[in-house]
Amino acid sequence: MKKIRGLFDNVGKHSTSVIKHQHTDDINIGAPKYAYKDEARRFTTNPQADREAIESIDKVFYGDQEAINPYELDNLPEALSLGDVEVRREKLRQQVNAISKKLSDVILENQPSYTKELKDVQELQRSLHNAFIICSNGRRFLMSVSTRSTTAGLKLLASQQKRHNLLALCTALETIRTLQHTDIRLREMLEEEDYDGAIQLCLECQKAASTYRHYHCIKDLSSKLQDTLEQIEEQMDVALSKTCKTFDENVYAKLKIAYQLLGKTQSAMDQLLMHYTTCIHNTAFHVVLGFAELGSSKNNLHKKQYKDLCTHISGEIYIPCLMEMCKALWSIMHCYHKTSVWHKNCISANGLDVAEEVETEEYINRKLSHGRHRIWADVQSRIRTYILSCDLSVFKYDDFITVLDIVKRFILVGVDFCRNTIDETEPQTTTDNLNEPLRKQTLSYFYNHHKSRLEELLMFLDNEAWQPCPVKSSFEVLNMQEFKFLRQLDVDDDNLFDNNQENFASNLPGIKYFDPYTNESHPFADLEKMSQKANSNDIRQVRYDSYEASDEDDMDDELHQEYIDERTGESPVSDNASKVLHGPIMTNTALHVLRLCGSYLKMCDVLKPIAIDVVVCMTQLFDLYFYAVFEFFSTSYEGEKYRYERLTSTIKRMEESLFLPISSNAENEATLPPNSEKIARPTLSPVVDLNKNENNYGIMERIVATESLICLSEQFQSLQKYLELMIPQSKKAFLHQFYSQTVRSSADVRWTSYWEFSSRCINMTSTIEKMFLVNWDIKDIMSQHNAYVDQLLKELGTFKSRLQQSVRSVQMPEAVSKVIWNHCIRISNQVFVEGFSNVKKCSNEGRALMQLDYQQFLMKFEKLANIRPIPNREYVEAYIKAYYLTENDLENWMRTHIEYTPKQLSSLVNCSATSYSSSTAASTNRNAKQRMMSLIEELTMRK
Amino acid sequence: MSETYDFLFKFLVIGSAGVGKSCILHQLLENKFKEESTHTIGVEFGSKIVNVGGKCVKLQIWDTAGQERFRSVTRSYYRGAAGALLVYDTTCRETFNSLTNWLTDAKTLASPNIVIILCGNKKDLESEREVTFLEASRFAQENEVMFLETSALTGENIEDAFNKCAKTILTKIEAGDIDPERIGSGIQYGDSSLRQLRHTRPRRQRTDTGGGCC
Structure with a gap:
């Protein structure tokens, strides 16, 4: 209703605007205007009045229908008058007319909109109809679908x-x-x-x-x-750690690929090196533990440190344990070697083209090659501890040599292992860790060994009967069993040389001790075979077996031959005692010295660093023999002082270096340090008696002893070149001194040891007595020599046959008889000088007789002794001729000839003086005599 | 070095060449058979300390060459021997036949009280045997020496031979049959403190040290 009112309100105000609007918006609204005109004819058109009429409409009329009717009735005044009602009705009629007019105006105004809307409505109606048809069709279709398909079908979908x-x-x-x-x-x-x-x-x-x-x-x-x-x-x-013990290419290759996948190739390498170190430690520990448990009943061994554990290894299992350890450690090194070889081959075989991979491989190779030194150092330290843990000095010689052999081989293995990896370090340093303890052990072992060998030698000397020990005439020290290895050494050296050349060609690490071996074999096999025969003396022999088979032991062969001869009676003299020995004269002890030297040289060979110590000890063996021979058989020797002095200084040196000081009481000796390297002095076996006339004062023993010493020195000389090879250059002076002063002076011992025999066999006094009885104060020149000369010669003849008889079992060397006859002539000369000096009165003719006698003696002696020229004859001749010298000349002569005794000189002066007396005054004669006597005294003092 | 013993006996090993004297000694000292053996030249030496009847006895054993040509050398070692192993080869009659000569040599050259034990070596070669046990023991009885059959290869009776011999000597000393102080008895008293003295002057010291030991 309000809307309607609104519409009415707007009629008057906006009519123009509405019309205007109509003109602009819709041109088709013309027709209804005419209809509106029809209406206007009934009512006067008065818009003003209309508007007023509308405005005057009571509000009530806009309200409810029901309220309107009563409203008008209610508003009727009390006093009803027709006029009033008429007025009122007119007014209302006007109002209705106005409203109607207005309404028709509005209707007319909206007619086109209406028709238009109507058209729309009709259109809509048509659409609706269509929709209806579609819907009904759809429904009809749906109806048909629902009849044709089931619900199960839909469920399936x-x-x-x-x-x-x-x-x-x-x-x-x-x-x-x-x-x-x-x-x-x-x-x-x-x-x-x-x-x-x-x-x-x-x-x-x-x-x-x-x-x-x-x-x-x-x-x-x-x-x-x-x-x-x-x-x-x-x-x-x-698995990687397992490769340290058993390297399997397949496993390792797998591992490498796996690490590559993980991208940890390099760290795996570090890990591997660590594993190797651990493995080395564990292996060494377990090997030692295993052996320690074998030898000990203690249960808590596994808790011990490696070092302590090593001390639990007893002597019998020491070598097997060392062997086992070396083998185990070698196999670890072998695995390492195989690993690095594998990596090397990896580069060359695969021909990696990715730069990164090449770099990694190079890194690995570098790492592995550096690692060799670390591994070797670890291995060394294990073995070193083991070696140092045990006192090897109680070991048997052969066992000890086996230990040395094993360690020496292991050092070679190590050198081979580290070969050519670090160029800067000297090869020496790589093995020092092992060489040093080895040296230490060897030295201590060796000195111990040497001491007992010296004592043994001493016992041999104490028991030596100085009988010749028959050896082949071509006896040569190098043929002895103990020296076999020297010949072997020459072969070895050649091999070594070959190997070196080979190695120079391809200087790769591990070529010698790793590449040729598989997992089953190892480079210690030959040594192991030997060590299994441990405690057997034959270890060394086994090693040289092959050489002996082809190369017969000449000496033994010879011995055997002779033995057979004896049994078959082919030997011309069956009684051995009278058989003359043609070979060099050796004693059992001298042979023993040579045997010892052989074993010492072997030690030198096995460990060069102590070679000089060994050689020094070897010279001590010789010294001891030398000393014994000298001490037993030598007597102070007057003639040729220089020989004797040279000898005694040599002997003195030996005494100081070899023997315990002589002490008067027992306590002193007991307090000596037990490890003293000095020994007691040798004593001559009671079997030998050098003082009996019946056995010619032990001439046989003297010859055997002295000649064996000389033979020994000859053998030593033949060893010189080997000794020189073995010791360092710097120590050669020692060797030269030993040879020049000791070995060569052994010939001098002949002079001292035969002297006693000669001097005791020849009776000097009887000849001197006979000479005293001869009248030298003669006036005629004699043509016949004196009888004492014949007696002396006869005595010498007896001596000769005695010598020949006593020396039956050996052939007396030329040099010996020369020395002995030298002694004889010296003794004879002394007899002559002594005899002549006893002469109180002598004439010129007597002096001539003396010369005649001496000439006669010399002539016969030459034949007897078969030596020419006769040495030392001037001694006698000068003494005889001095008689003819003038006073002054005699004085000078006495000053220069100090070899005569004062008694001999004064006798000469006396004799000469008597001869002077004939020509000069007695007083001057006496003066001269006195002066010369005081000169003799002076000379004696000076002596 | 500090070896102590109550007595030192000088022993001989004698017998014909090739009967195995050196092997017997080697077996005694090393408990091993000497595989490769050459003829002994002159005399070789070995020593071992054995325990006999509660006493420590150091055996100073001289292993002599059996070959005739070395007889003069080896004979010189007979003197002053207290005991001897007379060895023959059970597989070689000749070595058995020459026993009499060896026995005479030993009895004349060594100390008259020398204790001799007869050893029939190479017992292990039973198939090649030429000398029966009975025959040899009869010989031993006649000559009043002890008798054992030994084998240096197996080591059978080797130690026994030496021990038996040493024991007899000890018994004789205790019974007064042997006077250790007599020169040439082949016996020395051993005592670590006196040993050194003896080495300096063994033969003169013997009479001085004799009383104080044991």
């Missing part, structure tokens, strides 16, 4: 859809299940050592797990896979 989804889920679950099962598979692969496969699988699993991570059940799996991966790595580490 729904299920199909569901199935699709479930299948997808199922695959996912399947994968998850596989993932979870992978764990077992991984384990299997690890057992199969298929590390790279396992890692690949594991990595794939991880990837898969991450795609399915929206599943709740998979959450733990990825962390579990990470664990597994770590586990794999651990397993690989274990």
Whole structure:
């Protein structure tokens, strides 16, 4: 209603604007205007009045219909008048007219809109109709569908859809299940050592797990896979550590690929080196532990330190244990070697083209080649500790040599192992760790050994009967069993040289002691064979077996030959005692010295660093023999002082270096340090008696002893070149001194040891007495020599036959008889001078007789002794001729000839003086005599 | 070095060449058979300390060459021997036949009280045996020497031979049959503190040290 009112309100105000609007908006509204005109004819058109009429309409009329009717009635005044009602009715009529007019105006005004809307409505009606038709069609179709298809069909479709989804889920679950099962598979692969496969699988699993991570059940799996991966790595580490003990190319290749997958190739290398170190330590420990448990009942051994454990290895198992350890450590080194060779081949074989990979390989190779030194140092330290832990000095010689051999071989192995890896370090330093303890042990062992050998030699000397020990005439020290190795050494040297050349050609590490060996064999096999025969003296012989088979022991062969001869009676003299020995004269003890020298030289050979000590000790063996021979058989020797002095200084040196000081009481000796290297002095066996006339004052023993010494010195000389090879250059002076002063002076012993025999066999006094009885104060020149000369010659003849008779079992060397006859002539000369000096009165003719006698003696003696020219004849001749000298000349002569005794000189002066007396005054004669006597005294004092 | 013993006995091993004297000694000292053996040249030496009847006895054993040509050398070692192993080869009659000569040599050259044990070596070669046990033991009885059959290869009776010999000597000393102080008895008293003295002047010291030991 308000709207309507609004419309009415707007009629008057906006009519123009509305019309205007009509003109602009719709041009088709013309027609209804005419209809409105029809209406206007009935009512006067007065818009003003109309508007007023409308405005005057009570509000009530706009309200409820029901309220209107009563309103008019209610408003009727109390006093009803027709006029009033008429007025009122007119007014209302006007109002109705105005409203009607207005209404028709509005209707006319909206006629075009109406028609237009009507058209729209009709259109809508048509659409609705169409829609109705479509709907009814659809319904009809639906009706037909619902009749034709069932609900089950639709359900099937729904299920199909569901199935699709479930299948997808199922695959996912399947994968998850596989993932979870992978764990077992991984384990299997690890057992199969298929590390790279396992890692690949594991990595794939991880990837898969991450795609399915929206599943709740998979959450733990990825962390579990990470664990597994770590586990794999651990397993690989274990496998890697196993390659230290047994290197298998396949396993190692797998491991390498696996590490590559993990991207840990380089760290794996560091790890590997660490494993090797651990392995070396563990292996050494377990080897020693194993052996220690064998030898000891203690249970807590495994808790001990390696070093302590080593001290539990007893002597009998020391060598097997060392052997085992060397073998085990070698096999570790062998694995290392194989590893590095494998890597080398890897580069060359694969021809890697990725720069990064090449770099990695180079890194590995560098690392491995540096590692060799570390490995070797570790290995050395293990063996070193082992070697130093035991006191080897109580070992038997051959056992000790075996130890040396093993360690020496091991050093060679080590040198080979480290060959050409670090150029800067000297080769010496690589093995010092082992050489040093070896040297130390060897020295201590050797000195111990030497001391007991010296004592043994002393016992041999104490028991030596100085009988000739028959040896082949071409006896040569190098033919002795003990010296065989020297000949072997020459061969070895050649081999060594060859090897060196070979090695220069391809100076690769491990070429000698690693490459030629497989897992089953090892470079100690030959030594092991020997050590299994441990405690046997034949160890060394086994080693030289092959050489002996082809090269017969000449000496023994010879001995055997002679033995057979004796048995078959071919030997011309069956009585051995009278058989003359043609070979060099040796004693049992001298042979023993040579045997010892042989074993000493072997020590030199095995360990060069102590060679000089060994050689020094060897010279002590010679010294001891020398000393014994000298001490037993020598007597102070007057003639040729220089020889004797040279000898005594040599002997003095030996005494100081070899023997305990002579002490008067027992306590002193007891307080000597027990490890003193000095020994007691040798004593002559009671079997030998040098003072009996019946056995010619032991001439036989003297000859055997002295000649054996000389023979020994000859043998030593033939060893000189070997000794020089063995000792360092700087120590050669010692050797030269030994040879020039000791070995060569052994010939001098002949002079001292035969002297006693000669001097005791020849009776000087009887001849001197006979000479005293001769009248030298004669006036005629005699043509016949005196009888005492014949007596002396006869005595010498007896001596000669006595000498020949007593020396039956050996052939007396030329040099010996020369020395003995030298002694004889010396003694005879003394007899002559002494005899002549006893002469109180002598004429010129008497002096001539003396010369005649001496000439006669010399002539006969030459024939007897078969030596020419006769030495020392001037001694007698000068004494005889001095008689003819003038006073002054005699004085000078006495000053220069100090070899005569004062008694001999004064006798000469007396004789001469008597001869002077004939020509000069007695007083001057007496003066001259006195002056010369005081000169003699002076000369004596000076002596 | 500090070896102590109550007595030192000088022993000889004698017998013809090739009967195995050196092997017996080697077996005694090393408990091993000497595989490769050459003829002994002159005399070789070995020593061992054995325990006999509660006493420590050092055996100073001289292993002599059996070959005839060395007889003059080996004879010089006979003197002053307290005991001797007279060895023959059970597989070689000739070595058995020459026993008489060896026995005479030993009795004349060594100490008259020398204790001799006869050893028939190479017992292990039973198939090649030429000398029966009975025959040899009869010989031993006649000559009043002890008798054992030995094998240096297996070591059978080797130690026993030496021990038996040493024991007899000890018994004789205790019974007063042998006077250890007599020169040339082949016996020395051993005592670590006195040993050195003896080495300096063994023969003169013997009478001085004799009383104070044991």
